[in-house]
Amino acid sequence: MGGIPGWPGSAIFPGAICRQSFGPSSGPWDSFCVVRCSLAGETAVVELKRNPTRTVRIGSISIGGGHPIAAQSMTATHTQNVAATVEQANALHAAGAGVVRIAVDSKKDAAALQAIRAGTPANLAIDLQENYRLALDVAPYVDKLRYNPGHLYHHEPTKPWQEKVRFIAGVAEEHDCALRVGVNCGSVDPAKKEKFAEDDSLGPMLASALEHCELLDAIGFTRYAVSLKDSDPQKVIEVNRRFAEVRPDVPLHLGVTEAGMPPDGIIKTRIAFEQLISRGIGDTVRVSLTVPNAQKPEEIAAAHAILADIAAGRVRSVVDYGLSSLNIISCPSCSRVENEAFIELAKQVKEMTAYAKDHAITIAVMGCRVNGPGETDDADLGLWCGPTHVNLKRRSAELGAYSYDAILPKLREELDKIIGGRA
Template sequence: MQRKQTRPIQIDKITVGGGAPISIQSMTNTRTDNVPETVAQIKRLLDAGCDIVRIAVPDMNAAQAIAAIKAAVEVPLIADIHFDYRLALAAIEHGVNGLRLNPGNIGDADQVAAVVKAAKKRRTPIRIGVNAGSLSKEMLARHGGSPTAEAMVESALKHIRILEKHNFNDIKISLKAHDVPLTIRAYQLMSEAVDYPLHLGITEAGTVRSGVIKSAVGIGALLAQGIGDTLRVSLTGDPVEEIHVANEILKSLGLRQYGPTLVSCPTCGRCQINLVDIAEMVEDKLKLFKKPITVAVMGCVVNGPGEAKEADVGIAGGKGEGLLFSKGKIIRKVPEDELISALFAEIDKLNKEANN
């Protein structure tokens, strides 16, 4: 898949843009000044495969907590700032690795200059983030009264020009809406207009059930066009779920190898085991594994090993029993109530062999 070439920026140890691997982001939903809870959640995000973590900085207590959080975790931290330039300055002072900040919202030119000066000194990139729902009244009026892709791009370019005026180019851009076609069009237009790296996402996507679909369609469509350098799947719920979904989106497009890939059949009248429960239990247990491996859970022995012959390991159901197989070759028959344990024993065996 050919990706659009963008200029690289550095967020601590992570390169965004310039052909670097697409990074996965999420945002904590704890109070940032509650350092133990925030650190615990960040560690869970890292265990799931998160590359960059954003934290809310609504007040000075949150900004001052950044140093303690950074001392406890090894991950690039982005401070989410709205309006108050003093919070941006404090976040930079306490070691944050990036800002999510729209300079046009600060207002005062001297305050913008102060933030840019501090960001330059610490080499702290800034993300311009435009959401369709927060476009200014003036921008909406210029574009017929409702959010359009053109209005989103124009708004982002307005913020970008403020930073460029200060000779600041460590910029990445996001253009998010809950409307998938609108989001896709906005990113397409921005990709044609600039070479800054793009942060993909569908904002306010919804719960895990509905948000996964919207995010997969919107983000996946853009990635398939070669657009996007980093992404966040925005879901209402545990942010760790965002990482699992983001990993699956990237894996499905061949853009990342991380953790297991589950292959399972949709079941049919030949299936004589409780495949749905088995597949869900296997999927849940696989979240603990980080190495790339393809695992198959198939409904019958007629097609199972054949249709899933590329799987590193798999099981196929029968009547009261099933087959354990690897790369299409049958290893042995296993009683139904031992299928999952036999499957994971084989996975452990393969992992040990790979480590030797």
């Protein structure tokens, strides 16, 4: 059978052994596939159709429209370090990345794109972060622009978000770029969140994605994909299913944000991918892992392995993620990380907290000040890393900033308080 040990069975019939043959195309998960499942001596043949999404071209590849699912990753180098960024982009491309994403936070980052473009054949996507106007500087050198609706209100806060999206779409149209509307659980526009119940984290994400689709459609720009990401695989499954029900025509990029270190991060991601792709949902994927820079191609290898297992029927339907044990989430690292000690800290947190493995507690370790403050709000304990200090939180409450050398004892102290309070 192969696949990842511990994951037998089928997304069609739990416990079944399945094999699949494909439709007219040769790549895995093209327009349809046929699944043959054997359960208790009976054989069932099921045809699984992918959502009829529109085709979106990203440089030399196309997604949606029955094209093979593409694996993506993101550079973790400092973008201004052209040599290092080119080296990593080429390593990811060589590993089979259909798209390589690069973060751009400043004019200096943007200025590096021309040289980066000259040094790599990879299809490049740019993460615009908070300054949407940087689209104009980077678009001539890339194939896709990604913006986060929840970040648009930061820059020029009095300007309507609709004007900012029109600007980005206009730049993309002029320079032959695709767009991705990237909605993240921890950075939804506060004005949008206020319209939903406090415990409803998916409603604001879904509403944000849909209204951006409506605007892009209205202005005649349809060369876009959408992503809706959370660190909880079950929420990723739910919000993407809900989106696909309303907009089955829009290509979806799948991922579990801050999935963490392998093998845990791979397993969390696999849970979401199996459920969604087995339902025909998903056109590109990323496995976000907290690994050292030199190991970033492991994200592509993991994505390909998961896709191959799903295509071969080596899958299992996971109905309940079941956070009945310690859950450590951590971001995959990128150029926004201001201290490389973050990756080692994530490993140390996992090792130090092993004694609490039987407690349903979530600890989040985030690498930067862009997403860290918001994306640790839902964790029992959250750490987001700055250049010299690590900020510790309990849910949304700030507990203080501590040096990298002092944070682990303080984290243990707070963890023990939570465990003691539940005894």
